[in-house]
Amino acid sequence: MPGGEAPAHNAPVTARQGAGEGARVRLRGVHRKFPGGVVALDGVELEVAAGEFVALLGPSGCGKSTLLRLVAGLDLPQEGTVQVTGAGGRLAYVFQDPHLLPWRSVQGNVELPLELAGVGRGPRREAAAAALAQVGLTDARTRYPAQLSGGMRMRASLARALVTDPRLLLLDEPFAALDELTRARLDEELYELWRRRGMTVLFVTHSLGEAVFLAQRVVVLSRRPARVVGELQVGLAGRREPALRTTAPFNDTVRRLLAMLQEGEVG
Amino acid sequence: MRAALRAALPPLVAFAAGNALWEAAVRLLEVPIYLLPPPSRIAAALVTHAATLGGGVLLTGQAALAGFALAGVLGVAAGVVIASARWVERAVYPFTVLLQTVPLVAIAPLLVVWFGYGVRPVAVAAFIVAVFPVIVNTVTGLRSVDPHLVDLFRLYGAGFWAQLGKLRLPAALPNVFAGLKVAAGLAVIGAVVGEFVASYAGEQAGLGMLALTYARESHTDRLFAAVGLASLLGLALFAAVGGAARVTLRHWHASEQERP
Numbered sequence: 134m135p136g137g138e139a140p141a142h143n144a145p146v147t148a149r150q151g152a153g154e155g156a157r158v159r160l161r162g163v164h165r166k167f168p169g170g171v172v173a174l175d176g177v178e179l180e181v182a183a184g185e186f187v188a189l190l191g192p193s194g195c196g197k198s199t200l201l202r203l204v205a206g207l208d209l210p211q212e213g214t215v216q217v218t219g220a221g222g223r224l225a226y227v228f229q230d231p232h233l234l235p236w237r238s239v240q241g242n243v244e245l246p247l248e249l250a251g252v253g254r255g256p257r258r259e260a261a262a263a264a265l266a267q268v269g270l271t272d273a274r275t276r277y278p279a280q281l282s283g284g285m286r287m288r289a290s291l292a293r294a295l296v297t298d299p300r301l302l303l304l305d306e307p308f309a310a311l312d313e314l315t316r317a318r319l320d321e322e323l324y325e326l327w328r329r330r331g332m333t334v335l336f337v338t339h340s341l342g343e344a345v346f347l348a349q350r351v352v353v354l355s356r357r358p359a360r361v362v363g364e365l366q367v368g369l370a371g372r373r374e375p376a377l378r379t380t381a382p383f384n385d386t387v388r389r390l391l392a393m394l395q396e397g398e399v400g
Numbered sequence: 401m402r403a404a405l406r407a408a409l410p411p412l413v414a415f416a417a418g419n420a421l422w423e424a425a426v427r428l429l430e431v432p433i434y435l436l437p438p439p440s441r442i443a444a445a446l447v448t449h450a451a452t453l454g455g456g457v458l459l460t461g462q463a464a465l466a467g468f469a470l471a472g473v474l475g476v477a478a479g480v481v482i483a484s485a486r487w488v489e490r491a492v493y494p495f496t497v498l499l500q501t502v503p504l505v506a507i508a509p510l511l512v513v514w515f516g517y518g519v520r521p522v523a524v525a526a527f528i529v530a531v532f533p534v535i536v537n538t539v540t541g542l543r544s545v546d547p548h549l550v551d552l553f554r555l556y557g558a559g560f561w562a563q564l565g566k567l568r569l570p571a572a573l574p575n576v577f578a579g580l581k582v583a584a585g586l587a588v589i590g591a592v593v594g595e596f597v598a599s600y601a602g603e604q605a606g607l608g609m610l611a612l613t614y615a616r617e618s619h620t621d622r623l624f625a626a627v628g629l630a631s632l633l634g635l636a637l638f639a640a641v642g643g644a645a646r647v648t649l650r651h652w653h654a655s656e657q658e659r660p
């Protein structure tokens with residue numbers, strides 16, 4: 134590929150890997166305290182298998198974002214270990230808000246990760262076009278973030294994460310600021326993307342329904358300082374369609390999760 | 401075109417009305433011309449001394465522009481250095497504030513000692529007063545970068561220069577332009593004040609020197625003409641910076657976007 138000095142971790146999305154190539158994540162006794170004395174994480178144990186879709190569920194401000202930043206290597210724990218294997222550096226992060234560069238077009242924003250990795254213009258264009266097509270933003274590629282709706286901005290943010298064909302996708306309450314309908318649609322699309330591409334997904338949310346709808350496994354965190362208070366294999370069969378949200382198994386799982394959350398509240 | 405006309409009309413009407421009032425007051429009250437000349441006399445002086453005044457505009461404009469350009473380049477560079485680390489900021493920032501507090505009139509003679517007479521000390525005087533707002537605004541802009549985007553750049557392995565060129569500087573642009581707008585007017589003021597000290601009177605005199613000479617000679621009408629031209633010069637520089645800001649920021653920054 135032109136720009137051959139590019140590290141392997143940012144191969145364009147067109148060079149798509151087969152399913153099951155996700156990274157593994159392992160956290161052992163992770164403890165993170167902030168300078169002010171606030172303990173965000175207190176002995177977190179977590180294991181995520183390759184290609185698994187795991188939702189981290191917990192009350193607002195419980196330290197879920199801190200956990201994600203540790204996994205991304207953007208922060209370090211005081212105690213314990215954070216291990217990510219098999220990612221080859223191909224990690225992507227989606228924030229709660231889109232956080233696009235407002236001076237760049239949608240296309241320019243999506244190309245950014247490849248640009249930073251030194252990928253040449255041609256492959257960059259191609260990969261961005263593919264990523265934009267996946268999130269349905271092809272027609273908006275020349276527009277600027279200020280000209281987009283909240284949902285479209287989030288799609289652009291998602292495309293930016295997908296453009297490097299990540300093996301580990303970290304999402305921090307990505308659709309929380311969107312309206313219910315847009316959020317549900319993006320949930321469905323995210324699920325489809327995961328099913329097709331087989332990367333490992335760590336999805337932080339405080340929505341029970343979203344966790345059950347998306348994840349294979351839900352890990353429940355306690356109020357701050359966060360510890361893992363329980364987990365649940367979801368094991369819902371079939372496609373992710375709106376109708377799923379009203380079925381008995383779905384609601385039953387939500388109820389069980391709610392009980393776990395409440396237990397975590399009490400401590 | 402129509403909208404532009406409609407926007408220009410109110411200030412033009414106000415200008416005409418103000419001048420008419422001024423003219424009438426000076427005539428009716430029989431104010432001596434050397435104290436306050438009527439607008440008609442100032443306009444006449446402007447025409448009669450067009451060559452001298454025009455030369456002054458050129459000379460002062462040159463010095464102000466040079467000082468402004470220097471302030472833009474060095475101000476942004478200094479902002480980048482200051483914002484690069486907290487300890488640098490703590491070490492350097494107090495001294496940049498000195499730039500703001502030092503009395504220009506007092507150090508202008510020193511500029512003559514260093515740079516001789518002519519356009520150079522005048523340009524340096526313009527630079528000294530214009531650079532501070534550029535530095536302060538650049539530092540503010542570089543500081544207010546979205547920390548999530550900094551995380552994103554780190555995640556994708558961006559080094560210092562990539563972060564500066566693709567994130568921090570573009571993010572700071574609206575602030576940099578705000579600083580440059582303030583600097584534009586200040587550069588002309590700095591040049592005029594610099595000329596008070598660092599210029600010869602004569603054929604090749606800037607607006608500041610001309611103003612000084614006219615005041616000594618009690619040619620108040622010409623003095624007003626020179627001062628008016630200096631103000632217009634500042635206004636022109638300000639408008640040019642504003643135009644550049646509009647072109648650069650219109651796609652993405654709220655400050656330059658038109659609301660429907």
